[in-house]
Amino acid sequence: MPGEALTTEEEFLAGKNTYVEDGLIKSTTFGNANLDHATKEATVKGKSIEPVKEGDVVFGVITNVKDNTVMVELKRGEGETKVTRRNAQIPVRNISNEFVSRTRDFYRIGDIVKAKVNRIDDYGIDLETKGKGLGVIKAYCSKCRHEMMSNQEKMKCLDCGSIEDRKWFEKEDEYKPRERDDSRGGFRDRRSFGGRDNRGHGGRSFGGRNDRGRDNRQGGRRNFNSNGRSNFGGRSR
Numbered sequence: 001m002p003g004e005a006l007t008t009e010e011e012f013l014a015g016k017n018t019y020v021e022d023g024l025i026k027s028t029t030f031g032n033a034n035l036d037h038a039t040k041e042a043t044v045k046g047k048s049i050e051p052v053k054e055g056d057v058v059f060g061v062i063t064n065v066k067d068n069t070v071m072v073e074l075k076r077g078e079g080e081t082k083v084t085r086r087n088a089q090i091p092v093r094n095i096s097n098e099f100v101s102r103t104r105d106f107y108r109i110g111d112i113v114k115a116k117v118n119r120i121d122d123y124g125i126d127l128e129t130k131g132k133g134l135g136v137i138k139a140y141c142s143k144c145r146h147e148m149m150s151n152q153e154k155m156k157c158l159d160c161g162s163i164e165d166r167k168w169f170e171k172e173d174e175y176k177p178r179e180r181d182d183s184r185g186g187f188r189d190r191r192s193f194g195g196r197d198n199r200g201h202g203g204r205s206f207g208g209r210n211d212r213g214r215d216n217r218q219g220g221r222r223n224f225n226s227n228g229r230s231n232f233g234g235r236s237r
């Protein structure tokens, strides 16, 4: 079954319908596992379902809203992709192109979110919801738990009348300067500072930081492996 460990990466190669996590070869699908001792390949016979990967769109439920991150329990991937791990998070920098001062103004526990997979590594799955089309697709009133309706920029509970903010998926989320001086031709300033250019830079610098983080970790892993092996060699000598 999906996520089931079949064998270890040291003993077999990950073949069809399998993936590697924490040194274990796991199944991506329902079906019969086969460990071929001749080819050293672990495969699963079954319908081919791809596990979600970076860039895929997924759906989940918000389980916790912290100051620096929003926790998500993944439910399913878009299309034929399969969610093989449940726990993911939206780090505050990935929430919106808008300035995020309070994560609670963007997500609340129980909301259903549509997000893009930003990064997958041994430490977890990072999601992002920047841009229109991503964010909360179902919001529930934090007072009475009724489903809320999108009402222009705000969410409104038709049951108790409560009004709350969300990162609603249909909402434009462009970077806006926090202070706007209309007397100095604010609109043109907003365009040149705001929108696309700034977003591009933001994206690149975030990407850079992510990549570096990942390189470090991989470096760490490589070092660990080679140390482990050379220690072992030393001991046997």
Ligand SMILES: [Zn+2]
Binding pocket: 141, 142, 143, 144, 145, 146, 157, 158, 159, 160, 161, 162
């Ligand atoms: Zn309500």
